[in-house]
Amino acid sequence: MKKVYLDHASTTPVDTEVINAMTPYTDKIYGNASSIHDYGVEAADAIEEARGKIAKSIGARPEEIVFTAGGSESDNLAIKGISYRNKKRKKTKGPHVITSAIEHPAVLETCKYLEKQGFAVAYIPVDKDGLLDPQDVHDAITKDTILITIMYANNEIGTIEPIAEIGNIAHDHNVLFHTDAVQAIGKVPIDVKKEHVDLLSISSHKIYGPKGVGALYIKKGVKLDPIIHGGGHENGVRSGTYNTPGIVGLGKACELGTQRMSVDGAHMTKLRDRLISEILNVEESYLNGHPKKRLANNAHFRFTAIEGESLNLLLNEQGIAAATGSACSSKKLEASHVLLALGLEPAQAHGSLRFSLGRTTTDDDISYVIDVVPKVVAALRQMSPLWNR
Numbered sequence: 001m002k003k004v005y006l007d008h009a010s011t012t013p014v015d016t017e018v019i020n021a022m023t024p025y026t027d028k029i030y031g032n033a034s035s036i037h038d039y040g041v042e043a044a045d046a047i048e049e050a051r052g053k054i055a056k057s058i059g060a061r062p063e064e065i066v067f068t069a070g071g072s073e074s075d076n077l078a079i080k081g082i083s084y085r086n087k088k089r090k091k092t093k094g095p096h097v098i099t100s101a102i103e104h105p106a107v108l109e110t111c112k113y114l115e116k117q118g119f120a121v122a123y124i125p126v127d128k129d130g131l132l133d134p135q136d137v138h139d140a141i142t143k144d145t146i147l148i149t150i151m152y153a154n155n156e157i158g159t160i161e162p163i164a165e166i167g168n169i170a171h172d173h174n175v176l177f178h179t180d181a182v183q184a185i186g187k188v189p190i191d192v193k194k195e196h197v198d199l200l201s202i203s204s205h206k207i208y209g210p211k212g213v214g215a216l217y218i219k220k221g222v223k224l225d226p227i228i229h230g231g232g233h234e235n236g237v238r239s240g241t242y243n244t245p246g247i248v249g250l251g252k253a254c255e256l257g258t259q260r261m262s263v264d265g266a267h268m269t270k271l272r273d274r275l276i277s278e279i280l281n282v283e284e285s286y287l288n289g290h291p292k293k294r295l296a297n298n299a300h301f302r303f304t305a306i307e308g309e310s311l312n313l314l315l316n317e318q319g320i321a322a323a324t325g326s327a328c329s330s331k332k333l334e335a336s337h338v339l340l341a342l343g344l345e346p347a348q349a350h351g352s353l354r355f356s357l358g359r360t361t362t363d364d365d366i367s368y369v370i371d372v373v374p375k376v377v378a379a380l381r382q383m384s385p386l387w388n389r
């Protein structure tokens, strides 16, 4: 049976060039990067080289990159670290954080946790395409606002947010600005200086790097409290023995992501647009997310009168891997908070499915999906009491 993996927003295969870069650091150059002997120094040199590559890919300086164990930790470190550090700075009504209604749980749950500790959080709504209005962010700023955290691009519907405009607003109001760029890295050109970003989260496994490693860009001069205490690695910001192979892999993945961005982007956009135009020929099917301001690899549909979950299971039986719900926690059965935030009814949200393409997706893969999806949708509708055509 043909197998087609269209779940790259959930995770990607590790690129062969990344594996080749990492391999020596598993069994040959295995020293602890904090040790002073040659084994350690070689590992430390590789880590610094990777730091430089990651920094370059977002227009930062190497000393502004801190390594973490992934996107979730980067988000936690940015939000808790800044909030705890500035807890007492503004005192009128207690510290205030601004975020959006469609963030990944790594951001939303962290904000909810802060609320329990006395922080106030404003959740900015989005329009029907998932786009946030920068004016709403502007209007939400109070004297107590210490942090704005808005994702660069949404993991479910692929909508790309107006980050530079939000960065300008944050900068003008002297408020720190964090963006979760986990889905945007390698797909959208990012320049943290031009976009006035103070903190930015990166995850390796979404960009053809290994799982369990990430980075947080922290603009020079921005101070935050650590959330992991220990041996004082990364200037005390993030303790823990360096994951040398993982970090080397992340560095290589960022370098490749920048080099291949325009070629991969054009390739995926072409395939995605073909997928979208063909699938929308299915009766009562709709595109979720912004028609233009969306990631090159994202096609998110909803189909009247069927369950996305059932569609996903039946497509899996035909060798097609897609996703419902959020990239990381698709085992949840509640309607997606992102789709509800677009104004969809729970039934519409439940009737949705995401296809996320990758750099190795082929024309043949898309042809197969275009052939199979309408048949499976029709079969499910035949069984659906809600479909009485």
Ligand SMILES: Cc1ncc(COP(=O)(O)O)c(C=O)c1O
Pocket (backbone or CB within 6 Å): 009, 010, 069, 070, 071, 072, 073, 075, 104, 106, 151, 153, 154, 155, 180, 182, 183, 203, 204, 205, 212, 214, 327, 328
């Ligand atoms: C937008 C976004 N942020 C954060 C994360 C979490 O990253 P990680 O899996 O590296 O913890 C994900 C993963 O799906 C994501 O899509």
